[in-house]
Amino acid sequence: MDFKALTSYLQQLLLQNNAQVASMASLDIQALNYKTGVEHWSALECIEHLNRYAAYYNPLLTAAGDNFHFGTDSVYKKSWLGHLSIKSIHPDNRKKSKTIKRMNPVNSELDNHCIDTFLHSQTQLETLVAQGDPINFNKKVIPVEFFKFLKLGIGETLEFILLHQKRHLIQAKEMLHAFETKKAQLV
Numbered sequence: 001m002d003f004k005a006l007t008s009y010l011q012q013l014l015l016q017n018n019a020q021v022a023s024m025a026s027l028d029i030q031a032l033n034y035k036t037g038v039e040h041w042s043a044l045e046c047i048e049h050l051n052r053y054a055a056y057y058n059p060l061l062t063a064a065g066d067n068f069h070f071g072t073d074s075v076y077k078k079s080w081l082g083h084l085s086i087k088s089i090h091p092d093n094r095k096k097s098k099t100i101k102r103m104n105p106v107n108s109e110l111d112n113h114c115i116d117t118f119l120h121s122q123t124q125l126e127t128l129v130a131q132g133d134p135i136n137f138n139k140k141v142i143p144v145e146f147f148k149f150l151k152l153g154i155g156e157t158l159e160f161i162l163l164h165q166k167r168h169l170i171q172a173k174e175m176l177h178a179f180e181t182k183k184a185q186l187v
Helices: 003-024 029-033 043-067 080-089 113-131 154-186
Strands: 140-144 147-153
Touching (some): 003 043, 003 154, 043 140, 080 154, 113 154
């Protein structure tokens, strides 16, 4: 895949994720905080989890975008680590994975501010993706959050973040659907 195709793909993911979260802003706080079990995440907890990842990755991506511009390479290439990371969190992979404790929002008290924070952090990603061609998406400069001496490329990190978002937004949507189902049964 060339950098232009990657940029287009990332922009599409960004738009989809942003639209889904923005649509949640008008929902009742009870629906957003509903969960089917103590250890399950509510829709807001899913978003808070993504906010915690954004707090780590967005500043690194912004700095990388400012410092690593287009070189002779114009084809997006995933490393073995990038491929493995993306595959593990891909929305099609429904296998549960353990969350690092500091990234686990379970039982947090959350409100709509969580949605605002998410949408604000997305503007940073939008700016970086919009730069497109000038950035060398293959440059390995982003330390993996849980194992910092391993590094992902800028493109791999963006793809990882956006697919990770999509995965958890599907989870949030499922929890909102469970709330609506339960609410309908009570009527």
